[in-house]
Amino acid sequence: MKSGLIPCPRAPPAAALQRVLEAPFARTAVGTRSAAASPSARFESPGIKQGPCVSNPHAIHHDSSARAVRLLCSAGKNSSNAITRNEVSMAPDQELQSTTSSEPSIQERPSVSVNAAKTAPPSSSGAAQARPASFSFAAKESLEIQNAWTMIMRWSKRLRKQNGEALEETKKVAVFGGGSFATAMGTTIAANREDVEVVMLLRTPEACIDINEKHENIKYLKGYPLPHNIRATANVEEAILGAQYVIHAVPVQSSRAFLKSIKKVLPPTVPLICVSKGLEIGTGLMMSEVIEKSLGKNHPAVFLSGPSFAKEVMERKPTGMVSACKDYDLNRKVQALFASPTMRVNTTTDVIGVEICGALKNVLAIGAGIVEGLGLGNNSLAAFVVQGCSEIRWLAEKAGAKPTTISGLSGLGDIMLTCYGSLSRNRSVGVRLGQGEKLEDIIASSSQVAEGVATAGAVVSLAKRYRVSLPVLTAVAGVLSKNLQPEEAVESIMNLPQIEES
DSSP: OOTTEEEOOOOOOHHHHHHHHHSOOOOOOBTBOOTTSOTTOOOOOTTSOOOOOOSOTTOOOTTOOHHHHHHHHHHHHHTOSEEEHHHHTSOTTOOOOOSSOOSOOGGGSOOEEOOTTOBOOOOTTSOOOBOOOEEOOOHHHHHHHHHHHHHHHHHHHHHHHHTTHHHHHOOEEEEEOOSHHHHHHHHHHHHHOTTSEEEEEOSSHHHHHIIIIISBOHHHHTTOBOOTTEEEESOHHHHHTTOSEEEEOSOHHHHHHHHHHHTTTSOTTSOEEEOOOOBOTTTOOBHHHHHHHHHOTTOOEEEEESSOOHHHHHTTOOEEEEEEOSOHHHHHHHHHHHOBTTEEEEEESOHHHHHHHHHHHHHHHHHHHHHHHTTOHHHHHHHHHHHHHHHHHHHHHHTTOOHHHHTSIIIIIHHHHHHHOTTOHHHHHHHHHHTTOOHHHHHHTOSSOOHHHHHHHHHHHHHHHHTOOOHHHHHHHHHHTTSSOHHHHHHHHHTSOOOOOO
16 A cells, blocks of 8 residues: 555445435544445545444445545546545545536535544444534525524514504503412513503502502512502502503402402403403303403403413513404504513414413313322323323314414413423422322412312313313312322323223
8 A cells, every 4th residue: 555545445336325325324534434335345544443344235334424425426436546645634624526426416415524533442342433523504504594584583673663553552551460470461561661551450458568669569479579660559440540451360260250340440442351261160161251241242352371470471581472362453452562572472363272271271280290299200291291282172172272272372382381380380289289288288378379270170061061071181170179089090090991092
């Protein structure tokens, strides 16, 4: 062998080379075997032990070097029998090109940087091990990505100009309720526009003191200062007078009585933005139906839902929600009202889908907490949540919901957050139940309402109305009603007949 030269095999047939190009080979340092080489072909690189010849020319070695394939291509097309060592040790990102190649160019693939001079020591089997390759996009692909992003930003700029009208015409927003989520929603609007007055309606004058004097909801969100344009009152007329929108954050089980009590005060043209999630006990009605029966069929209402923990909203962390309403113009106004650099609001006309998902995910979260509290592991938790998602889909579709809603923010997004998030009240109830605590003790020690507890019983009524079988959600209701022990519920579910995925 002459100094500075590495013997190279004769160019392989085009079919064999094509198989190499299409194989999922790993990009490694020069010196490993090439699958395109003939059975007797061998070549060496300094410092790398030569491996045995390939006995089967069709076998693809996944440690084959992309650089080696390029060398073979170059050698075959240029009719050269030798490649200098300087060509092998060229810069990592430099590409070997064929001047007369009619085959698909290897350069069309994303470029990969491989340092041929630095290889790992041989393994115990004698095969050379290469360091992980660094990846970089080809210049053409990088430019395409940049252009795509620029187009998205241009579209965003045009749409933001159109959405400014809702904020311009809004001077006052009332909030029914003083819990953590009511406070977070009011804060979102107040932070968006300092000249908008946000008035929270609370039960007693004493409850208003912290918000008005300390600018903080100490009972539910201690440590989170409120904007100066938020205040609280216990007077219904004072809260509603002059408001362009009202946010309804009263617990579902108290909503019917509350809305009937303010019907004469609330103007029939002021939209109600409902953020309460759940089903009414005894009737199984959704909030859209409760509002209709309490305020009248034609009262404008929008339903806001999605994965949104109150504390993270207060911390201005990026959050996504969905506004559901049959009225397109009202939907867009509410979207603009809440939208900010840290709050995205999608719109939909699927009120039923948003409500059912928002209600049933709380029941599912209690069950997920029970699984965790029993210490059944991640496999069980994943299987449980997936089965629960299927049951929610079965019921929602029977009720007329859209599949896109179930797989969107207000569906799967909210389910994921509530079942797995550490701030979930419903999940926490389930964990404590699984650990052996009594439900009455858990409720007594909680400062906020876990809607899933009351909703669980109503789910069974809703399933009966639409003739849908919901094994997992019914089991959760059985545990909450003390008809089942958590361990018994798990055993019974696991012993249900094996069925086809649906």
